[in-house]
Amino acid sequence: MSAPKKVVLAYSGGLDTSIILKWLQTEYGCEVVTFTADLGQGEELDPARKKAELLGIKPENIFIEDVREEFVRDFVFPMFRANAVYEGLYLLGTSIARPLISKRLVEIAEATGADAVAHGATGKGNDQVRFELAAYALNPDIKVIAPWREWDLSSRTRLLEFAEQHQIPVAKDKRGEAPFSVDANLLHTSSEGKVLEDPAIAAPDYVYQRTVHPEDAPNEPEFIEIGFEKGDAVSINGEAMSPATILTKLNEYGGKHGVGRLDLVEGRFVGMKSRGIYETPGGTILLEAHRGIESITMDRGAMHLKDELMPKYAELIYNGFWYSPEREMLQAAIDSSQEHVTGTVRVKLYKGSVNTVGRWSDHSLYSEEHVTFEDDAGAYDQKDAAGFIQLQALRLKLIAMRNKHVAEKK
């Protein structure tokens, strides 16, 4: 790879990406463009602009954007249509944000004439893969720089020395090492590393940042109604809202009731297992409610197929293959199943759990007329079941006869 001339950096404004910014300038002598996204991580973006300016970035090279609506509409919602969970439990909060960031990095590179993009993910994790696969899929000629895989700033001491040497301001509370590492966006907050590295030991209470402890949640349950249209949430308690607003609201509800905590050991794409603490308050409610509305509006044939496809779909997102033809194929299948996933679900939130307690829809497939224990006025002829079972059984009978015949011959 030839040296980059102009690099678009995914820049948070924090110490680590500030060091990367400076390192790119000194190591490669290249011009740096910064991209700072508001993905709902709950931090002010203004300081990022000031810090970038302080580090010598030209104003026209500073990109700060609120991408929350795009994030929820084009990434989170399509994923929730699939009821995607990784390894049975993880709602993919970090994984789903990476393709959007890479997309904007590549677009800004094209707009500013940059030939490279850079990110602050380490060489041990999944995020490097997600950032880079997305970038290469969108621009096969782009260079990607991953300073953590390249430089020799491998200890906290070295990093701080570098910062001091290059006059990067270090907030007092950043001098010591954080007891764990955090990633956050509108969908979730993840915490990992350090005090969390022994999976036998329960995560300390202070790790949780976004949800109250279930023990501290209200003693009264709260009920909310979520409206759906074609598989996407469109309203809460009858009030229509934009995608990002809905997720924000659901986060408030979930956070208040301690909903959406997960302590997980997962298999990373790079081959090792890691332990993470995830808080996905709104997403956890959304998953439950989406399953709830699907339960009355989606046919069994579609649902079972969807359930079979889901683990592969979740794996693709986890592994960074959002921009791959196979993810797009699965999305096409999933989206085709959501045409009638329209209606309302009522969920109960209480001390850490969320449960569907009612659902209704003009698109319902539930037929009380057919299922009733009462007289069904001929809607369903129980005698049909005899023939149904006989033909379902035929191949099993043929197997049994064969096995008997074979056993007798021995």
Next chain:
Amino acid sequence: MSAPKKVVLAYSGGLDTSIILKWLQTEYGCEVVTFTADLGQGEELDPARKKAELLGIKPENIFIEDVREEFVRDFVFPMFRANAVYEGLYLLGTSIARPLISKRLVEIAEATGADAVAHGATGKGNDQVRFELAAYALNPDIKVIAPWREWDLSSRTRLLEFAEQHQIPVAKDKRGEAPFSVDANLLHTSSEGKVLEDPAIAAPDYVYQRTVHPEDAPNEPEFIEIGFEKGDAVSINGEAMSPATILTKLNEYGGKHGVGRLDLVEGRFVGMKSRGIYETPGGTILLEAHRGIESITMDRGAMHLKDELMPKYAELIYNGFWYSPEREMLQAAIDSSQEHVTGTVRVKLYKGSVNTVGRWSDHSLYSEEHVTFEDDAGAYDQKDAAGFIQLQALRLKLIAMRNKHVAEKK
């Protein structure tokens, strides 16, 4: 089908199966053998014997058996190795009991020279399919009689008339119609029908029979440790127990903390949707804990494959294909994955939820040495990630180049 001469009836001792018993005698003039199983449904079996005798069944034709250990060891546990859930949520508590009952019906038929078996499931539900497919798979020549599909006793009034006419005692509280229908065994209690038929309306509190309301559960969480060997639970808090004992104990824990309630609309095999209220206290804990122990002992490759196979496996059990070659194929795959699923999981029970908070094992694949944020002493070379990503990206780059090339030619 020629008329049966001797029938083994799945007999609960309740009013419905007593009417069936009598109806078989009068309709077919055949000898009836009764089979009453203790599957952990929580009812005394002695009354069933007395009632069978009262209805004229010869003592040698009355079979009453405690099959709880067999049920958990040979049916429930193999299923939980798969983390089986139907339509994302249902733990298959009714489905998994049916093959065992049919197996004993067929075995008793062979032992007593009966040419038929009979069950009390209606023509609208899944249970008729499960009973009959299992019976035919085990004995292709057996006759199966499903009185609910045959007789004309289609209303409560007619049934009670028949009972009176044939001097079948009817308990006072059975004269009126139950407000919903119940099935129970050691794994779960299900309730459906009548007051539950409108899926928009929350289930009344009195429907729940086996778990306290989360609101009434203890205000303090409780922590328990579940030990696993090769995928099966073998101990609680360090105390070794038999399969049925473990499930019984977990039911107590779960019931006390309001764990394992589910309000679900599901797609029946016979084609309609139905709404059920399920209580699976111990099973819900077991699923969470099994996922927990797998998370550190099972490789990603095995786990993802298992997750992809699971929906099909669950569907097969739900649809009544326990005794089918494809269920056995999947079981072989699943069991092969459990060789090292051995260790201990610590879960927290609190007001309706169960969550893993710690897990440890001599068979762990979790390597703190590899994953650590600290110096890993060379266990993992971050530079390897660059090559890994380059080759993962190659096909995506080739696609992007192709697409660009095609777009330019247009």
Next chain:
Amino acid sequence: MSAPKKVVLAYSGGLDTSIILKWLQTEYGCEVVTFTADLGQGEELDPARKKAELLGIKPENIFIEDVREEFVRDFVFPMFRANAVYEGLYLLGTSIARPLISKRLVEIAEATGADAVAHGATGKGNDQVRFELAAYALNPDIKVIAPWREWDLSSRTRLLEFAEQHQIPVAKDKRGEAPFSVDANLLHTSSEGKVLEDPAIAAPDYVYQRTVHPEDAPNEPEFIEIGFEKGDAVSINGEAMSPATILTKLNEYGGKHGVGRLDLVEGRFVGMKSRGIYETPGGTILLEAHRGIESITMDRGAMHLKDELMPKYAELIYNGFWYSPEREMLQAAIDSSQEHVTGTVRVKLYKGSVNTVGRWSDHSLYSEEHVTFEDDAGAYDQKDAAGFIQLQALRLKLIAMRNKHVAEKK
């Protein structure tokens, strides 16, 4: 089911469906509408009109249509995009024609105010299921009449008596029983039953009707080039053609070279196994060529997913679920994969076989630059493979270390 008043019958003009026509009139006293489709079965349709008139059908109730283009464009081609084969070998030639026929039956019923449709499939086969599932999916209120399951004309003698009694003309060569049963359309000819019922015995030569014996095929191979656009064949040897024309042409090529014969025992949806002789000359060439063009234009990720989905897709078509949400989901996924399946394939036809010998495309993903054994000018860095393998291996190493550790502790 109440008695039908007006029935649309799938009418071939042959003896069996003529008897059905008359039986519908006499049994139900209902008005009969006939629908005769030219699906490329190679028979004149004019006699069907005359015979219908002779049997008293009003001219406005006789529908005769050439649906060959629709058949290939909307049914055959979408299916071939999936490379669908049932049980590894069968190209689904009969299965794929049924939904189209049912669609027209239902449409004609709506146009003519008929309340029922009828078909001539027996109660043992798959076709009854395919006809009826399609009809019900398109009109849930339609009645379907399957005379073969209802009447008592269960022997050849009874049928002929009925014909004579009702003055249905019987061609001399139809008096005896045919030695096997045939179904044909533009995609294939199938033969089954009678002389073919012992799967140990090779099918007699005279069964084959559409392909020469490979031994009699030309001694010189023939090469043809098939052009594709977005997964569908659009030209032969550079000449653009309509879908039905292409399939007709490919049938000529295949028939001449003895391509596309299949002697198969297959598992019917109704539970038994049956043996069929299939001739699919054009389809066999099309499948090979489609695979050929996909091989250079479709990415591995998409192709492997497609291959995994295919058996389910083929099963759905075989079982009659063309009009089901799950088939539509799979079709959406498959179609999404065909965007760039454009280019040309050269195949060799010779004495029963068809093989791709060359393929080229402006949409090719094949990169000689990358794959070459010669100097690749840096297109590919072999050192990347080391990192790729290390990270692919990491989980396998962790398993091996774990297993060693466990073995040592024993």
Next chain:
Amino acid sequence: MSAPKKVVLAYSGGLDTSIILKWLQTEYGCEVVTFTADLGQGEELDPARKKAELLGIKPENIFIEDVREEFVRDFVFPMFRANAVYEGLYLLGTSIARPLISKRLVEIAEATGADAVAHGATGKGNDQVRFELAAYALNPDIKVIAPWREWDLSSRTRLLEFAEQHQIPVAKDKRGEAPFSVDANLLHTSSEGKVLEDPAIAAPDYVYQRTVHPEDAPNEPEFIEIGFEKGDAVSINGEAMSPATILTKLNEYGGKHGVGRLDLVEGRFVGMKSRGIYETPGGTILLEAHRGIESITMDRGAMHLKDELMPKYAELIYNGFWYSPEREMLQAAIDSSQEHVTGTVRVKLYKGSVNTVGRWSDHSLYSEEHVTFEDDAGAYDQKDAAGFIQLQALRLKLIAMRNKHVAEKK
């Protein structure tokens, strides 16, 4: 990686691996152990011993073994039980040999106290991955040396210079470059590279080495009968044979009739597409015959599941994951399906094609009694089909009613 001290080299005796042998000695100064396997590649092994001795390998460090029976019994046959084909067509002849070689390399390393193994695969292909993943899975501490990824002998000229410089004898016909590259074993011969690099151009006739041109094959078809037991071939024309003998014999039959040629563009695991010419004469017959015996002995439920699992299984073998838990899970499922795959298949070989023309078995599930067009004496009640279809249709009807209802409301 620290320098290896003693290396076991997969040694063919050819020029390339001789150069590697010498390079290992000179580059690392390490002791070399050679392993030469007879996998049925059709070359004498004696020259390999002599050449190793000439290059200074101590006699006790020269391992020459006939592993043909192990190869077929433990690798080829288990794979054929799955009907494994990669990307629809490739019979995995190269892929399946690599794990066996790695297994012996690792075992010999353990026996001789070597700390490393080495292979002669390049950095662009799949074989490096297969060799190394297998080695690491079997011994996580082994070092693997892949000289082609390390050295600077990147052109033919440099290689020959190195050979001359180190007095490695170069056969006259090896001085020029081969027009393509070959790999062979008992299952197949593959050819790729150089003259084959343009996938638009048909492979020259001289590339094929193991099968006659179909045009040159006998003008008379030949019929053979292959006996199977539990999924594995055990006899030809009634004569019992060992696994390797059977495959050898089938290769003779196939080679004589021009069976088993394949011209394929495939997706390599390392991300690029490549074009290969494969000749798998015996394997192609075996696949057809195995499908043939399965068709009458294996139930539809098992077969369809197997067909769905196959692409994943084939991909795992292609990608080098033979020794992975997921391949073992799939193998367990597949093997469980083969219990009754016992019987005989008659195939016709003629000018490039192989087709099943008859099959019979004491384990047959084919029931003429059920399928017959004649009177079946009540084996099958056609009326059952009505109920079967009604319940299969119910969910489709409910969808249609819902859709109608929704359309009307708009």
